[in-house]
Amino acid sequence: MEQAQDNAKKFSSQDLERLANNVPEVLYSATLTPDPRIVFFTTNATDLTGYGVDELISGWSDIIEPKDISRYNKTFERCQKTGKPCSVEYRINTKDEMTKEILDRVHPVFDDKGQVVGVDGMIMDITERKMIQDELEKNQMFQTLGKLGAGISHEINTPIQFISDNIHFLTDSLKQVFSLRDMYTALRDRAVGSSETLSADDFKPVIEAEAEADIDFLTDEIPKALEQSLEGMNRVLGIVTAMRDFSHIDDRSKSLADINKAMESTIVILRNELKYVAEVKTNFDPNLPMVMCSMDEISQVCMNLLINAAHSIDDVIEKGTDQRGVITVTTSSEGGRVIISISDTGAGIADDVREKIFEPFFTTKETGKGTGQGLAFARSIILEKHNGDIELDTEVGKGTTFRICLPIESEELPEK
Numbered sequence: 001m002e003q004a005q006d007n008a009k010k011f012s013s014q015d016l017e018r019l020a021n022n023v024p025e026v027l028y029s030a031t032l033t034p035d036p037r038i039v040f041f042t043t044n045a046t047d048l049t050g051y052g053v054d055e056l057i058s059g060w061s062d063i064i065e066p067k068d069i070s071r072y073n074k075t076f077e078r079c080q081k082t083g084k085p086c087s088v089e090y091r092i093n094t095k096d097e098m099t100k101e102i103l104d105r106v107h108p109v110f111d112d113k114g115q116v117v118g119v120d121g122m123i124m125d126i127t128e129r130k131m132i133q134d135e136l137e138k139n140q141m142f143q144t145l146g147k148l149g150a151g152i153s154h155e156i157n158t159p160i161q162f163i164s165d166n167i168h169f170l171t172d173s174l175k176q177v178f179s180l181r182d183m184y185t186a187l188r189d190r191a192v193g194s195s196e197t198l199s200a201d202d203f204k205p206v207i208e209a210e211a212e213a214d215i216d217f218l219t220d221e222i223p224k225a226l227e228q229s230l231e232g233m234n235r236v237l238g239i240v241t242a243m244r245d246f247s248h249i250d251d252r253s254k255s256l257a258d259i260n261k262a263m264e265s266t267i268v269i270l271r272n273e274l275k276y277v278a279e280v281k282t283n284f285d286p287n288l289p290m291v292m293c294s295m296d297e298i299s300q301v302c303m304n305l306l307i308n309a310a311h312s313i314d315d316v317i318e319k320g321t322d323q324r325g326v327i328t329v330t331t332s333s334e335g336g337r338v339i340i341s342i343s344d345t346g347a348g349i350a351d352d353v354r355e356k357i358f359e360p361f362f363t364t365k366e367t368g369k370g371t372g373q374g375l376a377f378a379r380s381i382i383l384e385k386h387n388g389d390i391e392l393d394t395e396v397g398k399g400t401t402f403r404i405c406l407p408i409e410s411e412e413l414p415e416k
Contacts, residue, residue: 312346
């Protein structure tokens with residue numbers, strides 16, 4: 001014990017300063033009273049930003065991306081209000097006109113009365129990590145769509161097949177109708193263009209052709225064939241439109257999005273994956289507000305949750321029967337948030353698993369069926385990129401509900 005105290009005394013303030021400046025992260029200290037202001041930066045802040053320490057102390061907020069400044073300030077306010085450590089991701093613009101993504105971890109500093117009077121913080125450059133994470137998310141989307149390719153092909157092929165059958169039927173039927181038209185035209189021309197009197201024998205071939213064509217049958221079936229063909233084309237159009245909604249994987253920028261439309265497209269894409277194990281019920285709020293978000297990313301999250309729901313139901317339904325579970329998708333708004341709820345009647349999630357499901361690479365699925373990245377990415381997309389929340393309610397043997405909460409008037413987050 002005495003030896004440890006002696007060693008601590010030998011560790012001078014210069015040693016502490018050297019240690020602080022040598023760690024890769026930037027350390028800083030800020031006071032919150034009477035007004036928030038940074039009072040100290042380690043010298044490696046210059047390596048991160050290109051600005052001198054004195055410039056940063058007086059103007060750190062000036063290099064923060066304007067769209068992120070509100071979220072940055074709210075983090076300090078939350079730390080001061082709760083007295084708990086907080087973290088926030090935002091962008092800074094360096095002196096050489098580069099944009100960097102950083103993670104800022106904030107820890108409260110208390111006075112003798114237990115009041116938060118300042119913060120100590122650590123800033124980490126996560127630009128490269130965010131690039132890798134974005135690539136992993138894109139790869140996972142490609143992988144998911146690749147696995148769904150056969151099902152999507154089947155969903156397109158089915159209506160195309162009956163459209164093809166109907167077109168063949170219409171082609172043959174119209175040949176008969178046109179042949180009858182030509183026969184009637186010939187009789188009309190004979191009757192009008194000469195003084196010849198037509199006999200019953202002249203009409204006999206036409207009557208026989210009518211009987212062979214079964215005009216009453218064609219009158220009933222041709223409109224039905226056209227209606228079925230239009231229905232099939234609309235189904236194909238719906239699938240193609242849904243695929244188009246997923247075709248901008250490289251464009252993750254945020255814009256006002258119709259969440260109901262995003263959910264409809266996602267369900268269309270997954271129809272073949274879901275229909276054999278579950279009935280999908282939807283309850284969309286027709287007055288749902290538009291949300292500023294990356295619709296591709298939100299759709300990706302919901303796709304992962306729907307696939308997980310289908311797998312969970314598949315684990316409990318009796319194989320070799322027509323038994324299916326139920327997946328319920330609802331949208332609503334409350335308290336300034338839009339809420340997407342995805343519920344299933346699957347196996348539920350045990351408590352020991354529930355604690356780990358958002359951890360990267362954690363999965364309970366057999367090899368080849370899951371990477372353990374889906375829920376980790378979902379959490380990252382909702383919490384870090386959209387300032388939202390993802391909630392879980394589950395009961396073993398009864399099922400699971402995931403709730404995605406997105407702020408309607410969201411702060412602008414870094415755009416990709």
